[in-house]
Amino acid sequence: MRALIQRVTRAAVSVDGDVVGAIGRGVVVLVGVTHDDAQAQADWLARKIAGLRIFEDREGKMNAGLLDVGGAALVVSQFTLYADARKGRRPSFTAAAPPETAEPLVDYFVQALRSHGVPVETGVFGAYMLVEIHNDGPVTILLER
Numbered sequence: 001m002r003a004l005i006q007r008v009t010r011a012a013v014s015v016d017g018d019v020v021g022a023i024g025r026g027v028v029v030l031v032g033v034t035h036d037d038a039q040a041q042a043d044w045l046a047r048k049i050a051g052l053r054i055f056e057d058r059e060g061k062m063n064a065g066l067l068d069v070g071g072a073a074l075v076v077s078q079f080t081l082y083a084d085a086r087k088g089r090r091p092s093f094t095a096a097a098p099p100e101t102a103e104p105l106v107d108y109f110v111q112a113l114r115s116h117g118v119p120v121e122t123g124v125f126g127a128y129m130l131v132e133i134h135n136d137g138p139v140t141i142l143l144e145r
Contacts, residue, residue, distance in 0.1 A: 001041040001109070002081045004030040007054050007139035011074045013123040014130045021121030026071030027054075028133050031109060032081030033102035034095050039112075041145045042105055046112035049073065054139055062139075072119040076131055077106045099126055 005027050012022035029049060055064040055071065066073065079102065083091035096102070103125045114120050123129045 001034070001037045001045055001105070001145055002032045003045050003049065003143045004078070004081060005049060005052070005054070005141045005143065006030075006133055007136045008074075009134045009136045010132075011134060012132045013074060013076055013121075014132075015124050015127045020124055020129075021074055023072040023074045023119075023121050025069060025136075026066060026119075027073050028131070029073050029075045029113075030078040030081060031075060031106055032078050033097040033105050034082055035097050035101070037097060037101075037105055039105070039108055042109040043112050044145045045143060046109055046116060048143055048145075050113060050116035050118050052141070054141065067117055072121065073113055074121045074123075075106070075110050075113070076123040076129065077102065077125050 008028050010024050011028045012019050051065050053063050053065050055069045057063040079093060079096040082096040083093055084095060085091040106125060110120050110122055
């Protein structure tokens with residue numbers, strides 16, 4: 001699994017003009033699944049993101065985690081995180097897991113993140129989504145397990 005985490009002041013995701021998920025301060029997690037991913041990878045990512053110290057403490061250092069600042073997560077499935085553009089001009093997405101494999105694992109990841117006490121909003125798996133991200137910093141981190 002891959003997760004691209006962006007620290008945000010606010011974020012929202014819309015489908016067909018309707019907001020389906022929105023958060024204030026927190027993180028946007030764009031998550032991708034590959035063929036051999038399982039619950040162990042989702043658990044690791046959830047634990048890592050819940051404790052990741054990417055928010056500033058009182059001294060201005062990145063020393064606070066999501067729960068320390070009362071933040072939330074907006075999780076959006078993103079199969080394009082497994083794009084391979086090394087050859088040609090059109091990326092290949094063969095490394096991305098098929099929807100019937102990826103969707104349950106993304107759902108599991110969301111529940112795992114919630115189990116760590118993180119409030120979570122989501123997009124709609126497989127839908128065409130517009131994601132509004134107000135990147136704070138900017139801080140963007142790629143995690144892979």
